[in-house]
Amino acid sequence: MSFLELRDVSKVYGSAAAEVHALRNVDLAVDAGSLVAVMGPSGSGKSTLLTIAGSLEDPTSGGVFVGGTPLSSMSRNDKARLRRRTIGYVFQDFNLLPGLTAVENVSLPLELDGLSARKANSVGMAALDELGLADRARHFPDELSGGERQRVAIARAVVGERRLLLADEPSGALDSVNGEAVMRLVLAACRRGVAAVVVTHDAQLASWADRVVFIRDGQTVDQTSRPVGPETLLTHGPMS
């Protein structure tokens, strides 16, 4: 069963003459353990799609289901809990809190969710360790490189029992080697059973996904079919 499902979702900003249709009748299903990329140009609605999938915004019409539960049936508190426990976000500009160390940034959602500071800290350390950042845990964001900051942001997004990872241009400001490292981490989370959506305009980033959905003017227009095995790439005839 799909862990995330958008059914016939539309989003309209403004009203009457100033109406902007950011999303039109979008259907999207993401299974646990799979990585879906939503690829489109600026202004195509891909970031709106992500905020609606993450319960940060309500659709104008249509339904959003996370783990089978419709978000429309949830109270504000339920949604806040869902965001703390189940959904992890990664943004292009990292969004780390500058006054907290790396490990405090990672463990904050757990603490907010009622875990003791000590326990949250040890879970946060484990998440950083897994991403090769144990020795940077006590550093503040401005003491970390861009690549390290994004890895901290990913650790924060996958810490605890997160089941859904939502990433908006997660390698936007990074060079290609760091960008690739970010996508390996997202993919590793998926292989552990997390459902992930990455929105991007970048084909190289999107090509890490199991499935790429193309969005144009607020509508999903097309998607890749399941990629065939790599052997087809390696069967060119002898070169001349």
Add this chain to the structure above:
Amino acid sequence: MSVRHAVLALLSEGPKYGLQLRQEFEARTGEVWPLNVGQVYTTLQRLERDGLVESDEDDDAGPQKGFRITSDGAEELSRWLRTPPDLDMPPRDELVIKVLVAIRMPGVDVHEVIQVHRRYVVEVMQQWTHLKEDEADVDLNFALVVDAELYRLDAVVRWLDTADGRLKRAAADRTQPAPMGAMPRLRRRVGVRR
């Protein structure tokens, strides 16, 4: 890529047999470019004729016949390494032609044509990216070949995205595409090969 110069490069490390050259060539290119042994021997014969390699005197050695690079061969290899490949003249690009044709054809939605190609290229990119998913399995030569292929395909997608946006803006501005008569002038100016 030139098999001739790849063979010279392998011989610059020391004398080698034909079969050995073939195996090493395939290994160095991440096994993405298969080479048949006939091509190796034809190439060696031509290199020898041109004085760029020399072989063992013994004509009966068969597959065990060794080849060495000459000083002329080393000079040729050094020159080739530093010669830029032909990048300044745009090659005839079938995809560009298809999009240009689609703009003009009645009843054809050029954006749909662009999307068909975009999807196809992204699917091929997914296959290449999948090959490097498990970092531990990827050797350095292979990773370089995969990166090169991904950047080449990425450039195709970027062009499609740019074309898509440009056509959309042109339609919004109600600006008609330049008449076909403008094409020969453009072609002469940028020197597109026929």
